[in-house]
Amino acid sequence: MAIPAYNRKDVGLTKDTLTAMVEIRATSSAAMREGLDLVAVLDVSGHKIESVKKALQFVIMKLTPVDRLSIVTFDSTARRLTPLRCMTQAAQTDLKAVVDGLQNGGGTDIMAGLELGLAVLRGRVHTESRTANVFLMSDRQTTSGDPREVDPGEVAVYTFGFGAGTDHKLLSDLANKSTGGTYSAVPDGTNLSAPFSQLLGGLLTVVAQDVQLTLEPNTADGDLEKMTVAPGTDYTTITDDKSGLITIKFGSLFSGEARKVAVNFTLRDSDETEEYDATLAEARHSYAGQKTRQSLEAILIVRTPNPSSPADAGAVENRSMLAEEVRRLHADTINAASLLAEAERLEEAREKIVDAQNAMEDIVLLDDGENMVNALRTELLQLLTFMESQELYNERGHPYALATVTSHGRQRTAARGDEGEVISLYATPRMTAYLEQAKSFEENPKEPVPTADDDVEEEIS
Numbered sequence: 007m008a009i010p011a012y013n014r015k016d017v018g019l020t021k022d023t024l025t026a027m028v029e030i031r032a033t034s035s036a037a038m039r040e041g042l043d044l045v046a047v048l049d050v051s052g053h054k055i056e057s058v059k060k061a062l063q064f065v066i067m068k069l070t071p072v073d074r075l076s077i078v079t080f081d082s083t084a085r086r087l088t089p090l091r092c093m094t095q096a097a098q099t100d101l102k103a104v105v106d107g108l109q110n111g112g113g114t115d116i117m118a119g120l121e122l123g124l125a126v127l128r129g130r131v132h133t134e135s136r137t138a139n140v141f142l143m144s145d146r147q148t149t150s151g152d153p154r155e156v157d158p159g160e161v162a163v164y165t166f167g168f169g170a171g172t173d174h175k176l177l178s179d180l181a182n183k184s185t186g187g188t189y190s191a192v193p194d195g196t197n198l199s200a201p202f203s204q205l206l207g208g209l210l211t212v213v214a215q216d217v218q219l220t221l222e223p224n225t226a227d228g229d230l231e232k233m234t235v236a237p238g239t240d241y242t243t244i245t246d247d248k249s250g251l252i253t254i255k256f257g258s259l260f261s262g263e264a265r266k267v268a269v270n271f272t273l274r275d276s277d278e279t280e281e282y283d284a285t286l287a288e289a290r291h292s293y294a295g296q297k298t299r300q301s302l303e304a305i306l307i308v309r310t311p312n313p314s315s316p317a318d319a320g321a322v323e324n325r326s327m328l329a330e331e332v333r334r335l336h337a338d339t340i341n342a343a344s345l346l347a348e349a350e351r352l353e354e355a356r357e358k359i360v361d362a363q364n365a366m367e368d369i370v371l372l373d374d375g376e377n378m379v380n381a382l383r384t385e386l387l388q389l390l391t392f393m394e395s396q397e398l399y400n401e402r403g404h405p406y407a408l409a410t411v412t413s414h415g416r417q418r419t420a421a422r423g424d425e426g427e428v429i430s431l432y433a434t435p436r437m438t439a440y441l442e443q444a445k446s447f448e449e450n451p452k453e454p455v456p457t458a459d460d461d462v463e464e465e466i467s
């Protein structure tokens with residue numbers, strides 16, 4: 007956990023506000039990882055079955071004996087085609103044959119498919135040091151029940167909306183209801199291998215599970231009136247009404263991933279007359295299997311009779327804090343604009359995007375911050391292009407906006423059909439490598455694909 011960053015160098019002795027950013031960064035480790043338990047829940051009611059087959063073939067070839075895969079399909083009913091199987095060479099051969107035999111059906115019962123996929127994971131006997139995940143793909147509207155009623159528990163559900171006929175909002179809601187899941191848009195004319203492979207590159211490098219951040223307010227000294235998590239991220243957040251203790255659940259972290267959380271503090275009038283250090287809260291992170299208790303990180307600020315002006319550029323103590331504020335505001339803007347566009351208030355939505363573009367031109371950050379700003383500008387431009395007409399927005403802009411919002415909310419890469427065109431803010435090296443491998447596989451499926459063990463050896467060397 008990094009030392010907290012602040013949007014102010016100091017605050018006054020009178021009632022004031024402050025925002026601090028706490029960052030958790032996973033270790034970068036190619037060799038040590040958790041075993042993967044993956045259930046692929048596949049909609050076979052549509053017409054994109056060949057793309058689904060190719061994507062699953064790539065997934066199967068990347069898994070190793072430490073990983074387990076189950077395949078569930080659904081149309082008007084759901085079927086478990088295979089139990090969770092350790093991906094030995096024999097199992098890979100068997101599952102490839104199962105995938106080759108997939109055929110189209112009728113009806114689209116997403117709820118039945120999701121329930122059966124989760125039931126496979128609930129039935130596991132061996133769960134220690136293993137991550138439970140669902141890939142759910144659909145290219146149709148659901149025809150039975152409301153899948154949002156299904157409780158995913160602690161399972162990460164990654165959803166993929168394939169083409170214009172998909173209920174993208176439903177799939178986005180299913181991902182967001184789970185811990186750590188994301189929604190990816192797969193437009194017509196693109197392939198499913200790219201988003202499957204990119205996420206698989208992360209799941210095969212999970213270095214920590216059940217990652218949590220706890221924030222304990224310091225109410226004893228009298229400085230703190232209120233502590234809240236700032237909007238802009240989308241994690242399970244639990245606040246104890248009595249103590250004010252906040253617990254944030256991130257789920258699993260991939261090798262090299264980071265999670266940034268902004269926390270707002272409201273300060274009371276101080277009885278002091280001289281400058282002093284005020285401790286507002288203490289932060290601690292934890293994860294499954296942790297052998298030693300992590301030390302507390304104090305969130306403190308200087309209170310002084312002569313505080314720096316918040317309007318001063320130099321008042322931002324840490325430039326990474328400014329970058330995070332820009333990113334969160336950007337995500338809020340895209341979400342607000344997409345809601346306007348969904349309500350067919352397209353002109354207002356375009357105006358909001360253009361205003362954000364103009365504001366972005368005045369932002370100057372250095373190094374990685376400038377790369378981030380460039381990526382955000384590109385996202386705004388792409389979304390504005392998709393707002394040329396209501397029909398185009400409904401087909402391309404809506405799924406693009408949903409995937410962008412979930413990506414920023416979860417601080418994890420989500421595909422939008424523009425691989426290679428937009429700087430990815432959250433892709434890890436393995437995710438990027440798998441994306442390129444999937445593109446090569448699509449072009450020539452007969453060429454050998456490196457195994458996950460080959461990838462590890464390459465990274466270590």
